[in-house]
Amino acid sequence: MNYREFAVSVAKEAGNLLMRHYGKMQKLEWKLATNFKTQVDDESDKLIRERIKENFPRHNIYSEEQDAIEQKSEYNWVIDPLDGTIPYAYGISDHFTVCVALVRNKTPILGVTYAPKRKELYVAEKGKGASCNGEKITSSLEDELNHAIIALEGGKATKFFNRKSIVPYVKNFYGNDGVVCALSSGCASVPLALVASGKMHAYVALSLEPWDMAAGVILNREVGNMVTTIYGKDWELGDESIVAANQKMHEEVMRLVRKSQQ
Numbered sequence: 001m002n003y004r005e006f007a008v009s010v011a012k013e014a015g016n017l018l019m020r021h022y023g024k025m026q027k028l029e030w031k032l033a034t035n036f037k038t039q040v041d042d043e044s045d046k047l048i049r050e051r052i053k054e055n056f057p058r059h060n061i062y063s064e065e066q067d068a069i070e071q072k073s074e075y076n077w078v079i080d081p082l083d084g085t086i087p088y089a090y091g092i093s094d095h096f097t098v099c100v101a102l103v104r105n106k107t108p109i110l111g112v113t114y115a116p117k118r119k120e121l122y123v124a125e126k127g128k129g130a131s132c133n134g135e136k137i138t139s140s141l142e143d144e145l146n147h148a149i150i151a152l153e154g155g156k157a158t159k160f161f162n163r164k165s166i167v168p169y170v171k172n173f174y175g176n177d178g179v180v181c182a183l184s185s186g187c188a189s190v191p192l193a194l195v196a197s198g199k200m201h202a203y204v205a206l207s208l209e210p211w212d213m214a215a216g217v218i219l220n221r222e223v224g225n226m227v228t229t230i231y232g233k234d235w236e237l238g239d240e241s242i243v244a245a246n247q248k249m250h251e252e253v254m255r256l257v258r259k260s261q262q
Contacts, residue, residue: 007100007112014098015116044081076103080211084187095187101214106236111215130222140198143248148201151191152182155207168260192216202245226250
């Protein structure tokens with residue numbers, strides 16, 4: 001089984017697991033004061049890790065719910081077993097996914113984002129384009145920031161990041177030279193997929209984990225979008241922020257990002 005076939009297969013298997021438990025009361029385990037997980041997060045993570053170890057035992061594994069497995073390989077599986085735990089647990093939207101990315105050194109070369117409630121399977125492979133349910137996707141050509149619908153996420157509080165840092169960004173993106181609407185859904189992967197498929201115009205997040213972003217990074221790059229950090233650096237594994245949009249829109253978004261950093 002090649003990398004692409006494997007990633008699609010395991011994402012679907014984990015997505016089916018999510019749907020078997022969807023709508024049922026989940027016991028919440030609070031990891032931080034403002035961050036929790038469910039039993040399904042752990043079950044999905046365990047399933048994916050076992051499949052990787054069975055098929056690619058010499059590869060590194062990085063995922064949200066367990067310690068990293070490091071084999072000194074150049075190949076890194078970067079896994080989010082349930083991105084969008086809040087909408088999944090509370091049923092407030094269909095913005096939740098399984099994300100499976102393969103990163104060579106620090107560059108994503110394969111990404112699968114499976115949104116089982118939406119029945120959308122996004123796949124991107126370096127140099128081979130991106131698709132949703134087997135159909136080629138393209139990003140929006142919109143280049144007017146005033147016409148843009150974006151996703152804007154403060155992200156996760158860490159010892160290095162205070163979530164109140166989002167306040168100047170909200171102020172500027174809703175200013176007179178700002179956007180139509182800035183959404184936050186408690187999920188990174190679905191908005192990133194929507195930007196790649198032209199349904200939204202940009203995604204901005206200040207503090208995320210690598211598994212929140214890796215699959216969405218290659219998905220956007222394979223449709224020609226720019227993907228950087230909030231400081232304008234090309235995104236690579238280890239970066240904690242992200243800005244994704246078509247090239248012209250990226251310039252416009254970064255103008256407000258820089259203004260928000262002053």
